[in-house]
Amino acid sequence: MTALRLLKIARDLWSARTRIAMMIAAIAVSVVMVTTFLSARAIISQEMTRNYAETHPASATVHVPGGVDADALAAVRAQENVLDATARATLQGRIRVGDGPWRTLVLFVSDPGDPQRISRVALQEGSWPPPEDGLLLERTALDYLGVPAGRQVIVAAPGGTPTTMTVTGTVHDGGVAPAEQEQTVYGYATTATLGTLGAPPVLDQIRVLVGDSDGPTTDAAAIDRTAQRVADALAARGRPATGIDIPPPGRHPHQGQMVTVASVLLAFGIVALLLSSILVATMLGGMLTAQTGQIGAMKAIGARTGQVLRMYLIQAAAISVAATAIAVPPGLALGPLLAGQGAELLNLDVAGTPAPGGVYAAALTAGIGVPLLVALVPLVRSSRITVRQAIDAQGTGTAVPGGRVERVVARLRGPGRTQLMALRNVFRRRGRLVLTAGLLAVAGSMFLTGLNTAGGWSALVSRSIEQRSYDAEIQLDQGYDAVRLTELALDTPGVRDAEAWGRTATSVHDPGRTDVAHVYPDEAHASFTVLAPPAGTRLMRLPLTAGRWLRPDDTDAVVLNHLVPAQQVPGITVGDDITLTVAGRPVTRRVVGIVSDFGTLGTAYLTDRDYAALTDVPGHTELLRVVTDRHDPAGHQAVLDRLEHTLAAAGIGIRQSTTIDTLRVALDGHVLVLADALIALAVVLGFVGLLSLASAMSTSVLERTREFGVLRALGATTTRIRGLVITEGVAIAILGLLLAAAAAVPLTRMFGDFLGTQAFRHTLPYVYSLPALVLWTLLTLAGAAAASAVAARRASRITVREALTTL
């Protein structure tokens, strides 16, 4: 590029500086978004992996009832590919402060002398090991329970007497989510504390670290092989394993959700960048149309298309480079900030390591490259204008010849000639029409999709709550007679209905092997349970996605929930057989149905009749679900407390007790972050869309300075010219609106399927939010009217003289 041409480029940019500043601002905002999301995603992903790795998560946990002695443990350590092994226990109990509500407690137990090389946590306050009447809590549990360290809490082991204990300190466990989100308190103690609680001080889990000379492996198959060998070795020593847990290697339990949220944010950032690029392309296109004469003049004196194109490309590049340069500092600052917010939601410690350089390189490339690529469309089009087209364009300010659409519109007859003329203008500049309406359509459809999807999340949570007609449930420490349980419950004041369900942990059985589950050590994420509701249960109705529900006389049938084909037995479907270990025995059942069951974990439903035959004492059940006569969380809790008393008085041991409200809070905790992020992004995108419309309208006026001048010269009134511009703006807005409303239908569906499956392995219910549509309609129409009113004012002020001196 020669100095002379650069000079022209620089002066052209300067003469349009307000417009150029708008374009730079639009691109810069989106590049900030992209840089922020891209770097935040990289940082969180990196921190999540690091936090999780720092807990030295066990590759596998082998369950050995009764525990093992030092010799057996040494034999495990001696196995090939076993880097380390230790014995632990996990107690599922309950915890409360004073007479506050009982909360679920997962107590991770180790020997006081355990070297803490596997599944370890970082001590934050207090000391390890805690005394026999004390325990350490995960740091997020303190806020959740509302208790500071050093205070007393009441802890109960399943079926055990509630015991007062002291919270002697806090730890950070990089492998668990915040207590509030999971509605679970994570505690850390030794076998001595187990004794205090009246639970057997037995370490019945062998945590094994699998790997080779390079360190721990993330090869799930290799871990499986080694764990099976460990189980065989233990069996040979008379300590048969009942199961093996192998969580996804190296993956934090919330990695899937995190990646989904981050990808969604990033996707919106990229859409915003595309939108602003299209905006810039539209505006540049308008400016170029106004420069048709200049392009013609340059062509007439020997400029080649390539030369003209290069000049305008440099202009576009100047805009995108400037925008990106402006956007980098805030992007650099905001990325770690957002990552910090995310880290808090995920209970991660941030080490302050910056995102890898490649991330910033990608952001820079996108910021500079995407606007340039999009701008190529109008730039190429304008650069190809011939001298002849430029001469023809002198009268109207446009060089684009009319097509079929224009001729059809030209033939239209109607009452309002101004309106008709405006419509004709809309179609005459079809390129710009497509861009502006497309821009609005994209912004609008993303706005709608964002709000629809947020609505989908809420609907998913509500639906899953509605599917459960019970208000509270109590898990018992062992099986009790179903009839007695129901009677006790119904005798409790405030209980209107009650059902006793069979409930037991299960695992997929593979003959000749020890059962493997993919559950995490918290025994919740990716766990697998058998439930046996009474025939004709009134307390739950789950929608079938395939097959049928259980019939009362089924004895060889099982219904699985949607998580099983996704997690436990990939791809299993109706008609297949599944072999489960129930009460220590393998049982094979035919899958007759798959139900959609958001809000719970992997579950296999059996008939009560079948379950009774499988368990040791027929008629015994482990789960009590009740309906209360109250309809508020406090009321549910009050009835639950009374029921607990009744059961305790009858000598029935309780493992867990929760109200349906706890479930709702936990589900909302998992889902609301996503929904809120979607709403915020929808609003940002909507704003970009309206900004685009405004710029497009003002560009359109600039582009047609000559035309308006001619209209003036012909005696058009100010009102008439304003009417022309506003009608045109509103027409484009309506077109964009229709496109957006239509495009949001498949987009919402696709987005809901993707997000739901990614985050929870469950597609979202399809929700088309009417309020969102109304809001967007009002916003676009008002925005279009306002934007074009401003443009119209400028148009109506164009004088004949001004029009004639424009080249």
Added chain:
Amino acid sequence: MPQVVTRRKSPVDGPVMSARGLVKTYPLPSGEVTALGGIDLDVTAGEFVAVVGRSGSGKTTLLNLLAGIDRPTTGEIVVAGTSVHELRGSRLAAWRGRTIGLVFQFFQLLPTLTVAENVMLPMDLCATVPARQRRSRADGLLEQVGILDQAGKLPSALSGGQQQRAAIARALANEPPVLMADEPTGNLDSATSDSVLDLFAQLAADGRTVLMVTHERDVSRHATRHITLGDGLMAGDTAGGNLPEGMLP
């Protein structure tokens, strides 16, 4: 007027411009419009040809075809040894930049470049003159058209006549053998247009070929040949400064 510019020799002997059987029709929904119905024309170096005729007679069409701005429906055009109708795209643009100096009634100077920079632009685009010599050459051309004192101004600060002179200087930038102008004096007063016409005559006298579409009656004093078009056909072709009566538009 000082003569700083020396004309390039015509690369071929014989006519500089030659057209054979030029036909140009435009398809319209209402039927075909014949703008040119079959024109044969030879112009030799140094001729100052004035193209006249009533409005709509095809003058602009003819000029556009000869300059390669439009493509003939049928017929052949050879200008300075090149078959114009066979050129396309950037080869046509580059050829035009070096061979033909164009002056129009509208869209002349680029508004964000000074007058001198406007004159330097064709040299820059076609890389015909070494970068260091462009400015002095532009000044020379501006002096030749008599507006050297305006060199540093933006076009908007010039009068209509000065702008037209600047455009002529720019058209001469690459020393084209042929100069074409479509109503270059269309929006100038008669004294100013007279001086612009003088300038063209001068350039023709120096050996450059000039083809000008015009409505000016006074063109008779300057042109060496008059071509009169009527309904897209050649209605008259007279040599010398005299126009036959009744042929004026």
